[in-house]
Amino acid sequence: MIHRLLAAMFFVFAFSGMANAEPFKWGGPIGSQTSDGYNALGPVVQQPIEFPHYRHARDMGINCMYCHTGARRGYVSVIPRIDKCIGCHQSIESVRNKPRIKKLFWYWDHKEPIPWKKVNDLPDYVRFNHERHIQRFYFRQNRPVREVCGYCHGDVANMTVDRRVKALSMGWCISCHEKDHRENDVSMKTSHGPYECWQCHK
Amino acid sequence: MSESGINRRDFLKVLGLGGSSLALTGCGNTDIRSGDEVIMPNVQPEDFVVPGLSVYYASTCRQCGSACGVMGRVREGRVLKMEGNPASRISGGKICGLGQAAVQVQYNPDRLTQPMMKVGSSLQPISWDKAMALLDEKTGPKSGIKGEEFGFLTGAMSGHLNVLTQNYMESLDSRNHYVYEALSPAISLAANRRVYGVDQPRLHFDKAKLIVSFGADFLGTGASPVHFAAEYAKFRKAPRGTLVQIEPKMTMTGGNADRWIAIIPGTEGVFALGIANQLLKHSEFTGTVPADIVDLVSKYDADTVSRITGVRSELVGHVASLLWEKTPSLVISGASVEGHAHGVQNAVAVQLLNQILGNVGKTIDGQAQSPFPQLSPAAGSFSALKAMNEKMGADEFKAVFIHGANPVFTAPSFMGFRDNLRKVPFKVAFVNALDETAEECDLVLPIFTAVEEFGSNVAWYQPEGVEITIQQPLMNQLYPDTRSMGDIMLNLVKARKADEYKAWPDFFSYLKTAIINIKPVVKYTDTDEHFWYDTLSNGVIHVDGAPQQVSAKFAATDLRLPASANAQDPVYPFYLVPSERHYFRDGRHANCGWLQESPDPMTTIVWDSWAEIHPKTAASMGIKEGDWLEIASQNGMLKVKAYVFPGIHPDAISIPLGQGHESLGRYAKGVGVNPFRILNPVFEKDTGELALYGTRVSVRKTGNSEIVVKDEGPVNTQMGRKLVVTLPADVAQLSKEI
Numbered sequence: 001m002i003h004r005l006l007a008a009m010f011f012v013f014a015f016s017g018m019a020n021a022e023p024f025k026w027g028g029p030i031g032s033q034t035s036d037g038y039n040a041l042g043p044v045v046q047q048p049i050e051f052p053h054y055r056h057a058r059d060m061g062i063n064c065m066y067c068h069t070g071a072r073r074g075y076v077s078v079i080p081r082i083d084k085c086i087g088c089h090q091s092i093e094s095v096r097n098k099p100r101i102k103k104l105f106w107y108w109d110h111k112e113p114i115p116w117k118k119v120n121d122l123p124d125y126v127r128f129n130h131e132r133h134i135q136r137f138y139f140r141q142n143r144p145v146r147e148v149c150g151y152c153h154g155d156v157a158n159m160t161v162d163r164r165v166k167a168l169s170m171g172w173c174i175s176c177h178e179k180d181h182r183e184n185d186v187s188m189k190t191s192h193g194p195y196e197c198w199q200c201h202k
Numbered sequence: 203m204s205e206s207g208i209n210r211r212d213f214l215k216v217l218g219l220g221g222s223s224l225a226l227t228g229c230g231n232t233d234i235r236s237g238d239e240v241i242m243p244n245v246q247p248e249d250f251v252v253p254g255l256s257v258y259y260a261s262t263c264r265q266c267g268s269a270c271g272v273m274g275r276v277r278e279g280r281v282l283k284m285e286g287n288p289a290s291r292i293s294g295g296k297i298c299g300l301g302q303a304a305v306q307v308q309y310n311p312d313r314l315t316q317p318m319m320k321v322g323s324s325l326q327p328i329s330w331d332k333a334m335a336l337l338d339e340k341t342g343p344k345s346g347i348k349g350e351e352f353g354f355l356t357g358a359m360s361g362h363l364n365v366l367t368q369n370y371m372e373s374l375d376s377r378n379h380y381v382y383e384a385l386s387p388a389i390s391l392a393a394n395r396r397v398y399g400v401d402q403p404r405l406h407f408d409k410a411k412l413i414v415s416f417g418a419d420f421l422g423t424g425a426s427p428v429h430f431a432a433e434y435a436k437f438r439k440a441p442r443g444t445l446v447q448i449e450p451k452m453t454m455t456g457g458n459a460d461r462w463i464a465i466i467p468g469t470e471g472v473f474a475l476g477i478a479n480q481l482l483k484h485s486e487f488t489g490t491v492p493a494d495i496v497d498l499v500s501k502y503d504a505d506t507v508s509r510i511t512g513v514r515s516e517l518v519g520h521v522a523s524l525l526w527e528k529t530p531s532l533v534i535s536g537a538s539v540e541g542h543a544h545g546v547q548n549a550v551a552v553q554l555l556n557q558i559l560g561n562v563g564k565t566i567d568g569q570a571q572s573p574f575p576q577l578s579p580a581a582g583s584f585s586a587l588k589a590m591n592e593k594m595g596a597d598e599f600k601a602v603f604i605h606g607a608n609p610v611f612t613a614p615s616f617m618g619f620r621d622n623l624r625k626v627p628f629k630v631a632f633v634n635a636l637d638e639t640a641e642e643c644d645l646v647l648p649i650f651t652a653v654e655e656f657g658s659n660v661a662w663y664q665p666e667g668v669e670i671t672i673q674q675p676l677m678n679q680l681y682p683d684t685r686s687m688g689d690i691m692l693n694l695v696k697a698r699k700a701d702e703y704k705a706w707p708d709f710f711s712y713l714k715t716a717i718i719n720i721k722p723v724v725k726y727t728d729t730d731e732h733f734w735y736d737t738l739s740n741g742v743i744h745v746d747g748a749p750q751q752v753s754a755k756f757a758a759t760d761l762r763l764p765a766s767a768n769a770q771d772p773v774y775p776f777y778l779v780p781s782e783r784h785y786f787r788d789g790r791h792a793n794c795g796w797l798q799e800s801p802d803p804m805t806t807i808v809w810d811s812w813a814e815i816h817p818k819t820a821a822s823m824g825i826k827e828g829d830w831l832e833i834a835s836q837n838g839m840l841k842v843k844a845y846v847f848p849g850i851h852p853d854a855i856s857i858p859l860g861q862g863h864e865s866l867g868r869y870a871k872g873v874g875v876n877p878f879r880i881l882n883p884v885f886e887k888d889t890g891e892l893a894l895y896g897t898r899v900s901v902r903k904t905g906n907s908e909i910v911v912k913d914e915g916p917v918n919t920q921m922g923r924k925l926v927v928t929l930p931a932d933v934a935q936l937s938k939e940i
Binding site: 042043045046069070073074075076078081082083095107108109111112113114115116117118119120121163164 | 236237238240241242244245246247252253254255371445
């Protein structure tokens with residue numbers, strides 16, 4: 001199944017790369033994404049800055065966790081602090097006058113947080129733990145980061161502004177927890193995800 | 203089968219299907235919509251801030267005077283939860299409900315967020331610059347104000363803020379620093395000084411086999427309830443200690459007692475002397491007290507004691523035999539013993555039992571001497587308020603500052619405090635929220651809450667050695683227009699003694715220097731910076747010291763109790779017991795929803811005031827639960843609902859303190875009644891303190907009734923079912939047991 005998923009993802013990567021540098025910019029109508037059986041494509045969200053994920057993750061090959069530093073450490077993946085952005089961009093003169101970067105520096109100069117809109121949101125009674133998933137699939141199974149993050153977030157590395165592409169519903173979570181996953185990259189031992197209510201509903 | 207072709211069973215099937223499909227929908231897609239919520243990332247947070255991960259910082263709880271060491275759970279720069287600090291000898295890693303509520307003080311919607319100035323009859327917002335300019339104009343060095351024209355009223359305070367306050371008063375050449383606590387331990391301290399020569403001996407609950415408590419609610423409102431609760435838990439472990447509580451109204455500690463004895467308020471000393479009389483008949487106690495005391499005590503035979511105290515005569519001998527049997531024991535007194543005209547005598551009479559039983563040195567010894575007396579707490583007293591009130595009445599003040607107390611709420615109406623305060627031309631309040639006193643002031647300055655402020659505290663009850671608890675901010679200030687009280691005090695001192703304080707730009711640097719100066723005393727060998735950071739992360743500095751040796755000394759003159767403490771009063775037949783609730787204390791915590799919602803441990807009533815009345819008294823007056831009563835003293839009347847309660851003396855009426863606010867915030871305003879208002883001018887004759895329990899009241903039924911909101915179920919009726927078979931205490935012959 002994972003292979004089929006990967007193949008589908010590859011197809012999406014390849015196709016979208018050819019057609020458009022920012023393939024998910026317009027998206028289809030809500031619910032048009034049906035490859036995993038959950039009509040899941042979320043709305044296009046207007047962000048304060050059109051952050052080009054494809055530029056960072058695909059073109060530059062930056063690991064998702066370089067910016068989303070909480071994903072391997074805690075429950076939330078963390079929207080990067082602004083000084084993280086500035087840390088690199090103050091040395092990248094070539095893009096310093098681009099409109100998006102100007103906007104970024106405006107926030108930085110005014111010491112104001114950027115009011116990003118939530119794209120992948122869950123109800124308050126659900127506590128999704130990023131750390132558990134990243135530790136298992138990225139560190140122990142040694143899989144590529146874009147694949148691991150992509151299980152839930154889709155192919156963000158080919159998006160400009162992020163867009164929800166998976167259902168993030170309970171049934172969708174369970175559909176993956178039901179499957180047997182290898183415990184690490186050296187052993188063939190497998191186990192499925194937990195089913196206990198309290199694992200997510202604290 | 204009905205005419206429509208659907209029978210009841212089919213209908214239920216359909217309904218079941220509909221229900222389950224609805225349930226499935228509930229578990230499936232949710233109503234979360236992408237893009238509807240915002241995430242605000244930090245611009246430039248501290249390196250150790252990891253969103254989603256909690257960090258614990260040590261600090262000090264300032265909800266009461268116990269100065270428990272606490273840890274605050276902090277996430278994304280916000281304090282979310284308070285826990286005990288295991289390094290603190292006072293809290294021992296535990297915390298009480300009042301301490302937990304510190305976060306609700308911080309996020310209280312009624313916090314004052316900007317300075318206010320009285321314009322006409324209302325308070326209007328002004329800028330800090332203008333506020334400080336006004337403060338300087340009226341009280342600064344150029345104002346020409348003299349020391350005797352200035353008064354500073356504070357609550358009990360300790361540590362370096364207290365030192366700064368003293369220095370400020372010194373710089374003004376003023377001796378008018380009034381330390382006021384509405385529920386002060388002043389009478390207890392006076393009795394201790396008379397008997398033991400120290401303010402507060404150390405009490406070893408854990409070493410006692412029997413505790414006889416005369417009205418001391420040490421588990422709820424005592425000097426250090428969290429510490430005492432831990433000691434009490436050790437006392438109750440096998441072999442289980444026995445607790446006897448003697449008081450007019452059952453407190454939470456009384457509710458935990460093995461034997462609870464109701465007594466006429468103010469006659470506890472007589473009961474103690476009655477027990478002493480019985481004990482001194484035993485040969486092993488001969489010579490423990492001087493002959494003149496033996497002579498004085500011998501007048502208190504069981505029948506006399508019973509007549510005065512209203513307690514059955516056999517109980518005198520019974521408690522005496524328990525004390526004789528279980529040794530070592532500990533006999534303590536509390537607020538309901540001390541709050542009378544003869545409060546010191548009452549408390550001394552109670553302590554006499556410890557001397558006879560040889561408890562001094564076993565379950566009672568001294569506290570360690572502090573090497574930093576300047577940090578020790580200034581204990582509050584009512585006499586301080588009285589002195590200030592008299593000076594205000596005589597127009598002697600040009601300016602007063604008020605911080606950490608709400609005297610307009612807690613001063614009894616007979617003092618006319620509000621009117622006298624209005625006579626002062628310039629009044630300044632330093633507060634977190636607008637309370638009754640701040641409403642009367644000309645300038646109201648919003649200060650940091652305890653979880654935003656740096657500081658140091660020393661509790662007046664120290665379990666072991668001396669513990670200096672360090673208060674470090676658990677988060678940055680929530681509102682930009684609030685300021686640190688420490689900074690304000692430092693600037694006030696600097697305005698007059700600039701040279702002496704120029705080394706410190708703010709209170710933080712002053713405190714840091716002062717704390718580092720403690721380093722040699724605790725024999726810390728690493729660098730100053732390491733000491734400072736170790737101290738911050740531990741939250742406490744322990745200065746070890748051997749406990750002082752105490753010995754008890756009694757004079758017969760201190761034991762002369764009035765013979766007519768239970769005199770009948772035809773107009774005001776009832777004794778008013780204004781009980782201290784452990785969540786509200788003197789009322790300063792009433793604007794906290796959690797605390798309003800927490801049921802009173804005895805009655806389970808929430809969000810209200812009530813009058814406890816004994817079932818026999820209620821029956822004789824035709825009063826039922828929820829009946830509106832008029833409780834009147836010579837100084838005022840309160841309308842309050844009746845709660846019929848067996849844990850009270852039939853001649854007493856108890857109304858809890860802390861409610862009845864006219865201000866303070868949305869959760870406090872207009873809830874319940876304020877018994878402080880109707881207290882009579884009865885004073886403890888040796889200390890001049892207000893006798894809180896010395897007021898007599900009348901009770902009148904108004905004829906109206908309303909439901910009492912409480913958690914309690916029908917405890918007495920068991921809804922007609924015999925769930926738990928119970929027997930009245932006298933039928934069960936508990937005397938054979940306890």
